[in-house]
Amino acid sequence: MLGPVILAASRSDRMRRLVSAAPVTKQVVDRFIPGEDVEDIVPVIRSLAEQGLELTMDVVGEDITSPAQAAAARDAYLELIDRLKPLELGTRAEMSVKLSMFGQALAGGHELALANVRPVVEAAAEIGTTVTLDAEDHTTLDSMFAIHEELRKDFPQTGCVIQAYLFRTEADARRLAASGSRVRLVKGAYKEPASVAYQEKHEIDRAYVRILRTLMKGKGYPMIGSHDPRLIAIGQELAHQAGRKPDEYEFQMLYGIRAEEHLRLAAEGHRMRVYTAYGTDWYGYFMRRLAEKPANLRFFARSVITR
Numbered sequence: 001m002l003g004p005v006i007l008a009a010s011r012s013d014r015m016r017r018l019v020s021a022a023p024v025t026k027q028v029v030d031r032f033i034p035g036e037d038v039e040d041i042v043p044v045i046r047s048l049a050e051q052g053l054e055l056t057m058d059v060v061g062e063d064i065t066s067p068a069q070a071a072a073a074r075d076a077y078l079e080l081i082d083r084l085k086p087l088e089l090g091t092r093a094e095m096s097v098k099l100s101m102f103g104q105a106l107a108g109g110h111e112l113a114l115a116n117v118r119p120v121v122e123a124a125a126e127i128g129t130t131v132t133l134d135a136e137d138h139t140t141l142d143s144m145f146a147i148h149e150e151l152r153k154d155f156p157q158t159g160c161v162i163q164a165y166l167f168r169t170e171a172d173a174r175r176l177a178a179s180g181s182r183v184r185l186v187k188g189a190y191k192e193p194a195s196v197a198y199q200e201k202h203e204i205d206r207a208y209v210r211i212l213r214t215l216m217k218g219k220g221y222p223m224i225g226s227h228d229p230r231l232i233a234i235g236q237e238l239a240h241q242a243g244r245k246p247d248e249y250e251f252q253m254l255y256g257i258r259a260e261e262h263l264r265l266a267a268e269g270h271r272m273r274v275y276t277a278y279g280t281d282w283y284g285y286f287m288r289r290l291a292e293k294p295a296n297l298r299f300f301a302r303s304v305i306t307r
């Protein structure tokens, strides 16, 4: 029951101020977001890559309120890509972007987000890597998929995320699988109404398996974004049934969550990518991580009380 309450708080400015000001927040946040700027994050990237892991990088932020902030978000990604260049990781370090951070919700936002994300995709291609468009709440998705399609005309490797909890996703998955796209499948992290999304865990898990089967059978590149041991095992089985080799799909998990499993899968020869977020505007990202696992909230609350 706590999850929806925390997700509602993730949209509240008052809660943002309270949580951000709590003195211990930082040490709990660090577990999920291992750095505030590019100087902090480069050693983290190097260390994960040395352990045989791949990365997808998220400069945290969303819900910006001006075109200048959207341009600053674009520039933060360009700076990161510039710093990645000498590491020569190629596709081992790709970018994940939220279009809301690139101005999608502002007036003329669709065009603005496309104009801001394109140079990031171009810069990523110049260093031999690519970009995946994260999925945000359901009202943003038609615009996200249209931008994804537009970018793929010049950069076919551009990926996107689909969310198993949404009713629309099975149709989206069929379209993306037929068009040969890179697609990350996740359960979904936003508070969505019953008119558009499954609400029960078992329904979401069943939808996840149906959608993953479609992706595995299709022409694209499936990215299994989950920490759920059952879904990971099913993912391996579906890849096997579809005759996919280890470099024809991958697993993805979030930094700080089941880290031992990242290493286990990589050691078994799977391609394992760690979604690694950094930056100062961490509130929304952090609150979604709390909502996914109430034990995180208890840990956070205990840190506040015992200080």
Ligand code: FDA
Binding pocket: 133, 134, 135, 136, 161, 163, 184, 186, 187, 188, 189, 190, 225, 226, 227, 228, 229, 252, 253, 254, 257, 258, 274, 275, 288, 289, 290, 292, 293, 296
């Ligand atoms: P589930 O929530 O059932 O968790 C399975 C197990 O994993 C738990 O029992 C626990 O052990 C562990 N676990 C999961 N979450 C945890 C947490 N926060 N803290 C500690 N342990 C945890 N969503 C979205 O809407 N749009 C997006 O673009 C993305 N992008 C994205 C990228 C990647 C690489 C991942 C892994 C996830 C996302 N998500 C996302 C988030 C996703 O929708 C979902 O909320 C989380 O992955 C949690 O769901 P699981 O599949 O891990 O299963």
